Amino acid sequence: GDSVTQMEGPVTLSEEAFLTINCTYTATGYPSLFWYVQYPGEGLQLLLKATKADDKGSNKGFEATYRKETTSFHLEKGSVQVSDSAVYFCALFGAQKLVFGQGTRLTINP
Amino acid sequence: EAGVAQSPRYKIIEKRQSVAFWCNPISGHATLYWYQQILGQGPKLLIQFQNNGVVDDSQLPKDRFSAERLKGVDSTLKIQPAKLEDSAVYLCASSLDGGQVYGYTFGSGTRLTVV
Numbered sequence: 001g002d003s004v005t006q007m008e009g010p011v012t013l014s015e016e017a018f019l020t021i022n023c024t025y026t027a028t029g030y031p032s033l034f035w036y037v038q039y040p041g042e043g044l045q046l047l048l049k050a051t052k053a054d055d056k057g058s059n060k061g062f063e064a065t066y067r068k069e070t071t072s073f074h075l076e077k078g079s080v081q082v083s084d085s086a087v088y089f090c091a092l093f094g095a096q097k098l099v100f101g102q103g104t105r106l107t108i109n110p
Numbered sequence: 111e112a113g114v115a116q117s118p119r120y121k122i123i124e125k126r127q128s129v130a131f132w133c134n135p136i137s138g139h140a141t142l143y144w145y146q147q148i149l150g151q152g153p154k155l156l157i158q159f160q161n162n163g164v165v166d167d168s169q170l171p172k173d174r175f176s177a178e179r180l181k182g183v184d185s186t187l188k189i190q191p192a193k194l195e196d197s198a199v200y201l202c203a204s205s206l207d208g209g210q211v212y213g214y215t216f217g218s219g220t221r222l223t224v225v
Contacts, residue, residue, distance in 0.1 A: 004152075032210050032211065032213075034213050036213075042218055042219075043114075043116075043216035043217050043218045043219050044153070044201065044203075044216040045216070046213045046214075046215075049211075049212075049213055051211060089152055091152075093209055093210050093213070096158075096165070096166070096208065096209075097143075097158060097166060098143075098209055098214055099155075100152035100154075101152050102150070102151055102152045103150075103151070103152050
């Protein structure tokens, strides 16, 4: 079945550092891909998305490119802030539903 | 637009008791989902409704969990009787287009603790 694998956390960085959170997927066909963010005590918020190969999703300084050849959708940000501390979930839309990875907890220290 | 509303925010019950969660989706969203998020894991789909019909409940433990969506709007999820392993955050979400292009909009969730 469809599945998503994320890099294990937690990830701890200093403010202004470069961020990469790896995400790879297994799916039939070409699913839409998403990154969601969950701040403490809140629900999941859509961060960015890509619906076809080579699409780049971007929002709030975060980017991810849909790579069909490597079945990946890695999340990147050039300069993280303390306010980016949260749990990040990679997800794919397959078989008419969203399937999530296990999440990566990110902590940014000032 | 108003978001997905869920209540209560927190609930603590003893094992073998029953509990119910309520969700009001975004107006006009035909599809509604209940997810279970156990601490340290990604959300897992329990049940999906299209209007007031069930589309997918393959991951719903039907011996203890039930859900309904009356009139295709609000939905309730019930657990009876609860077990310790049901401790989790229960997330409700809705979508306009089924989710393929715009994804889902999630509520803040209900955190259930079973003691």
